[in-house]
Amino acid sequence: MEIAIFGKSFGDVFYENCRQLFDYLHKKETRIFIYKPFYEFLSQKFDLKPGIAGFFSSSEDLPQVDMLFSIGGDGTFLQAVTLVRDSGIPIVGINSGRLGFLADISRNELPVALEEIDLGRFKVKELSLLELISPTGLVDDFNYALNEFAVHKQDSSSMITIHTYLDDEYLNSYWADGLIVSTPTGSTAYSLSVGGPIMHPGSQGIIITPIAPHNLTVRPLVVPDNMELTLKVEGRGGKFLASLDSRSVVVEEGTELKIRKAGFPIKMVERTDQSFYSTLRNKLMWGADRRN
Structure with a gap:
């Protein structure tokens, strides 16, 4: 061997x-x-x-x-x-x-x-896995995550707004400290720590979990993993953090982020x-x- x-x-x-x-x-x-x-x-x-x-x-x-x-x-x-x-x-x-x-x-x-x-x-x-389709090469040459893709506010001041679309249909504008898009594997990681559900690894779903949402009626949501998610982030700071598992970078406001289930x-x-x-x-x- x-x-x-x-x-x-x-x-x-x-x-x-x-x-x-x-x-x-x-x-x-x-x-x-x-x-x-x-x-x-x-x-x-x-x-x-x-x-x-x-x-x-x-x-x-x-x-x-x-x-x-x-x-x-x-x-x-x-x-x-x-x-x-x-x-x-x-x-x-x-x-x-x-x-x-x-x-x-x-x-x-x-x-x-x-x-x-x-x-x-x-x-x-x-x-x-999750694949960040665009922009390509945002974190490095491996735009994939086993646990989660997340966006966060860059500093400790004001929250950000994450406009979220599923297959180009508008879902919600999350006013929050951030948003986690998680695989079933990642359901016991970051998503769980902010109140997301636990999913069996064999489940064919994606979890969308807000981080400290301003509206308390906004709850975690599970969607089919054949959907493509689009995130558009804005905030007073003009920049935000985007991460694939433990790899993160600072991203300019207005950058459109597209996420889907990876092909492998x-x-x-x-x-x-x-x-x-x-x-x-x-x-x-x-x-x-x-x-x-």
């Missing part, structure tokens, strides 16, 4: 798990390609220099491997998406911290999960005994009772 490993920095608590990961891969004679800055972190921080087949530094030199292991949290997983893009390489999310919906293989589960992957006992689920999914490796519902119970502590 050939795999790529992508990661950022992590704390001392995950060192032993990381060493076990490389030991296992070497025992299985796995060809490893590693993100060069991550390799430098391992060698400088922990003097860990695993044997590898090669380096990669961007999506352009990422080889066509069987899987990509993302080591970190959900933010690291989202960055891994910008490397994998439309290559079809499945991503394995390994959580080096505590909470993670995308990086859902915990430190304690890692040994068993590696055995399952080696034996082919896993599922590959497809996650939908991201593939994510999931353990066979893992499900969306068990993730909700574990991460959101559903059913937990301090009295017990």
